[in-house]
Amino acid sequence: MKDDHQAITDGIDQGRRYFLIAGATAAAVAPAVLLQTVTAASQATPVTSDVRWGLLIDTAKCMEGCTACIDACCHENGLDLQRPPGGEATSKWAGQQAVWMRKIKLQDNQTGRVTSLPMMCQHCEEPPCMDVCPTGASFKRADGIVMVDRHLCIGCRYCMMACPYKARSFIHQEMHGQLTRVPRGKGCVESCNLCVHRRDHGEDSTACVDACAAEGHHAIIFGDLKNPESRISQTLRELPSRQIREDLTLNTGVRYSGV
Amino acid sequence: MANAAFTARCVAAGLLWMIIQSVQADDVKRYVVEGSRAAGLSACVEPTELMRRQHMTFIKHQRISTVHEGVRTGKYSLSGCVACHISYDAQQNARPINQPDQFCGACHAYAAVNLNCFDCHASVPNAGTPLTATAIAAHQKAGVTERIQSQTAAGEGH
Amino acid sequence: MKRIVYREWRIPSARYWSILGILAAVAGLATLAFGYMEHTGHWVSGMNNSVVWGLPHVFAVFLIITASGALNVASIGTVFHKPIYKPLGRLSGLLAVALLMGGLLVLVMDLGRPERLIVAMTHYNFSSIFAWNIFLYTGFMVIVIAYLWTMADRQGQPFNQSVGILAFVWRLALTTGTGAIFGFLVARQAYDAAILAPMFVVMSFAYGLATFMLVLLFAFDEEGRPIGQKMLRRLKNLLGIFVAGALYFNLVYHLTNLYVTKNDGLESWLLLHGGIYTLMFWVGWVLIGGLLPLGIIYHPVLNKDRNWIVAACALVVVGGLATMYVIIIGSQSYPIQMFPGQTILESGFFDGVNGQQAAYHPTIPELLLGLGGVAIGLIITVVGVRVLQFMPESLADDVVALDEETLSQEAFVTPS
Numbered sequence: 150m151k152d153d154h155q156a157i158t159d160g161i162d163q164g165r166r167y168f169l170i171a172g173a174t175a176a177a178v179a180p181a182v183l184l185q186t187v188t189a190a191s192q193a194t195p196v197t198s199d200v201r202w203g204l205l206i207d208t209a210k211c212m213e214g215c216t217a218c219i220d221a222c223c224h225e226n227g228l229d230l231q232r233p234p235g236g237e238a239t240s241k242w243a244g245q246q247a248v249w250m251r252k253i254k255l256q257d258n259q260t261g262r263v264t265s266l267p268m269m270c271q272h273c274e275e276p277p278c279m280d281v282c283p284t285g286a287s288f289k290r291a292d293g294i295v296m297v298d299r300h301l302c303i304g305c306r307y308c309m310m311a312c313p314y315k316a317r318s319f320i321h322q323e324m325h326g327q328l329t330r331v332p333r334g335k336g337c338v339e340s341c342n343l344c345v346h347r348r349d350h351g352e353d354s355t356a357c358v359d360a361c362a363a364e365g366h367h368a369i370i371f372g373d374l375k376n377p378e379s380r381i382s383q384t385l386r387e388l389p390s391r392q393i394r395e396d397l398t399l400n401t402g403v404r405y406s407g408v
Numbered sequence: 409m410a411n412a413a414f415t416a417r418c419v420a421a422g423l424l425w426m427i428i429q430s431v432q433a434d435d436v437k438r439y440v441v442e443g444s445r446a447a448g449l450s451a452c453v454e455p456t457e458l459m460r461r462q463h464m465t466f467i468k469h470q471r472i473s474t475v476h477e478g479v480r481t482g483k484y485s486l487s488g489c490v491a492c493h494i495s496y497d498a499q500q501n502a503r504p505i506n507q508p509d510q511f512c513g514a515c516h517a518y519a520a521v522n523l524n525c526f527d528c529h530a531s532v533p534n535a536g537t538p539l540t541a542t543a544i545a546a547h548q549k550a551g552v553t554e555r556i557q558s559q560t561a562a563g564e565g566h
Numbered sequence: 567m568k569r570i571v572y573r574e575w576r577i578p579s580a581r582y583w584s585i586l587g588i589l590a591a592v593a594g595l596a597t598l599a600f601g602y603m604e605h606t607g608h609w610v611s612g613m614n615n616s617v618v619w620g621l622p623h624v625f626a627v628f629l630i631i632t633a634s635g636a637l638n639v640a641s642i643g644t645v646f647h648k649p650i651y652k653p654l655g656r657l658s659g660l661l662a663v664a665l666l667m668g669g670l671l672v673l674v675m676d677l678g679r680p681e682r683l684i685v686a687m688t689h690y691n692f693s694s695i696f697a698w699n700i701f702l703y704t705g706f707m708v709i710v711i712a713y714l715w716t717m718a719d720r721q722g723q724p725f726n727q728s729v730g731i732l733a734f735v736w737r738l739a740l741t742t743g744t745g746a747i748f749g750f751l752v753a754r755q756a757y758d759a760a761i762l763a764p765m766f767v768v769m770s771f772a773y774g775l776a777t778f779m780l781v782l783l784f785a786f787d788e789e790g791r792p793i794g795q796k797m798l799r800r801l802k803n804l805l806g807i808f809v810a811g812a813l814y815f816n817l818v819y820h821l822t823n824l825y826v827t828k829n830d831g832l833e834s835w836l837l838l839h840g841g842i843y844t845l846m847f848w849v850g851w852v853l854i855g856g857l858l859p860l861g862i863i864y865h866p867v868l869n870k871d872r873n874w875i876v877a878a879c880a881l882v883v884v885g886g887l888a889t890m891y892v893i894i895i896g897s898q899s900y901p902i903q904m905f906p907g908q909t910i911l912e913s914g915f916f917d918g919v920n921g922q923q924a925a926y927h928p929t930i931p932e933l934l935l936g937l938g939g940v941a942i943g944l945i946i947t948v949v950g951v952r953v954l955q956f957m958p959e960s961l962a963d964d965v966v967a968l969d970e971e972t973l974s975q976e977a978f979v980t981p982s
Contacts, residue, residue: 304678
């Protein structure tokens with residue numbers, strides 16, 4: 150089942166093409182009925198607040214210079230399909246293209262200790278972006294994912310003013326060739342949504358987590374913060390961790406260890 | 409005399425236009441993937457008359473539960489529209505469904521209604537939410553699977 | 567004291583149409599600029615993911631707070647019972663509605679999805695001050711139009727006082743709401759201050775009055791209607807108080823920030839190392855918008871000269887735009903402090919690497935869009951005064967009400 154999803158959702162690698170087609174064909178013929186029923190169960194019911202999705206980032210394991218999570222995020226969410234509009238200077242475009250996730254390298258002013266970490270939407274329990282949005286386009290799903298309903302977004306960018314993590318991006322240009330799973334269009338705001346299509350299809354991780362694990366770093370853990378048995382909850386119990394800008398007491402869903 | 413000729417010409421032009429329009433409307437009918445589930449059915453997910461008039465309402469209601477509640481199984485899915493009604497050119501390239509000669513685009517052009525779903529949404533099947541098993545089978549039967557996959561691989565729809 | 571007679575603005579037709587033509591041309595250019603930015607997307611503007619509100623918002627916010635300030639002249643007459651201001655009430659109300667219209671248009675035209683304005687009208691999130699502002703702005707227009715009616719129509723006369731008070735309270739709420747758009751943002755250091763709301767109120771007094779005086783003096787000069795020294799003296803004294811008040815709030819705002827250690831970085835950046843923003847702050851906000859006009863207004867000789875008073879008003883307006891530029895753009899340009907005590911060495915998203923400020927280079931379309939808002943406001947005003955009786959025929963000393971400030975004590979003694 151995993152392979153099948155990979156085949157259809159993740160077919161980003163030319164080399165894997167024939168394997169993928171084979172996978173898709175196989176899935177279509179034999180276990181198709183089974184697949185339908187299994188995924189349908191998780192897709193058919195509204196998300197509930199019984200779960201709260203979150204990430205734990207262990208900066209000790211995050212390698213400086215590695216951008217596997219960013220690349221995976223860009224592929225998964227079609228961000229790599231953005232092209233600078235005709236005639237725009239690269240430097241200006243860099244400030245205008247949408248970024249859901251970026252790496253930051255920090256140095257402590259007192260001790261000189263250098264830390265490397267990925268930053269993205271922190272999926273606050275009390276998101277400032279949601280408070281300020283005039284139309285209610287910025288919202289939080291019952292399962293804790295903060296996202297934008299781009300059907301309601303009027304592009305006022307007040308949420309971008311309000312976000313303490315600079316997590317949001319505005320789409321400055323017309324888009325073509327979007328992925329079916331990640332719609333994207335000029336004039337709306339968007340940000341990391343914890344690979345919401347994966348959540349809805351019952352998969353158990355995000356693109357960045359998979360990519361980090363594939364590199365062998367395992368610096369990011371994805372899971373349900375409300376389930377005491379989940380790996381993320383268990384790790385949070387053991388490992389000292391914190392929220393970025395704890396002073397705002399937003400109770401973020403993304404936690405950092407070693408910052 | 410000249411006036412009559414002019415009127416006749418106008419009438420002829422009008423008739424011609426109507427014929428062209430009806431031919432185009434006929435054309436629209438075949439924008440259903442050959443061998444797809446839609447092609448084998450007499451109607452879409454609702455009776456044709458209802459779909460013609462109400463599809464936007466259906467889609468709108470479902471989009472709310474999809475975006476806000478994560479429900480992805482409803483039958484009124486926009487990617488479902490695209491999956492069944494997309495057509496392919498001679499090179500088996502999917503043709504964006506909102507183009508003025510395609511299923512959505514043709515009718516919207518005919519009815520002069522602005523179509524902006526595809527400002528943001530993919531207008532070709534583009535590696536999104538997994539196609540249903542039946543849709544995959546249908547696309548395979550139509551010989552387009554490979555094309556879809558390769559487009560996905562290239563990361564470009566059109 | 568004579569009866570106040572209101573008259574349409576009777577400048578020569580050619581003159582009127584050329585003024586209107588120039589304004590319409592600016593508005594037309596703004597429409598083109600809007601079409602261009604809307605069609606291509608915001609990438610053609612200087613705005614980016616770090617500085618998300620740019621020059622259009624500078625103009626829009628300036629116009630909106632100026633609009634509420636312009637109503638003050640009417641409020642002083644009605645609410646605070648200063649009869650000398652009464653003849654100015656109508657123009658003040660008109661200007662308030664017109665400028666608000668211009669400001670809102672700019673704000674709306676800059677949306678990423680302006681065609682979805684209907685969504686903003688049908689979906690409200692009441693925890694957002696923006697959503698409240700939509701009601702504050704539309705309510706303001708309705709109330710001020712009603713206020714104009716009570717001033718102009720005999721039938722409305724009995725309601726004048728109560729509507730005037732409502733309008734005054736509403737304009738305070740409106741400017742507080744506009745200030746709160748910024749004051750409620752915890753994310754950005756420069757904004758996270760409740761003082762921004764009252765500061766915006768006082769700034770609106772100053773900008774509104776300065777703009778009102780400019781319009782009034784221009785309109786009267788064009789047609790040769792007289793304005794007496796008494797009226798000028800009152801208006802410019804009032805302006806002086808407002809400008810000084812705005813400066814005072816500016817001082818308190820920065821003193822507070824300077825006292826709080828965590829804001830040291832912000833303050834040293836803004837006051838010393840912020841490049842264009844430092845320049846805008848000291849030269850634009852403090853000097854042009856504050857000290858120079860104060861110098862003129864309280865200068866014993868210059869403050870009698872009408873041209874110098876006009877200059878003072880213009881300086882306040884220019885300084886006001888600079889102030890908005892610093893408050894709106896400068897505050898975004900300063901990097902968000904996500905990791906206090908740490909320096910960002912590298913970032914994939916312009917998080918202020920080594921404290922570097924975010925880049926913003928305004929573009930021509932943005933400027934045109936902003937100026938278009940000004941033009942729309944002035945078009946409404948010009949057409950309004952031309953076709954309706956908004957302006958008094960004369961504000962000469964013998965026409966306006968007694969100036970109680972200059973009277974000696976005896977004048978107020980009730981006859982026994």
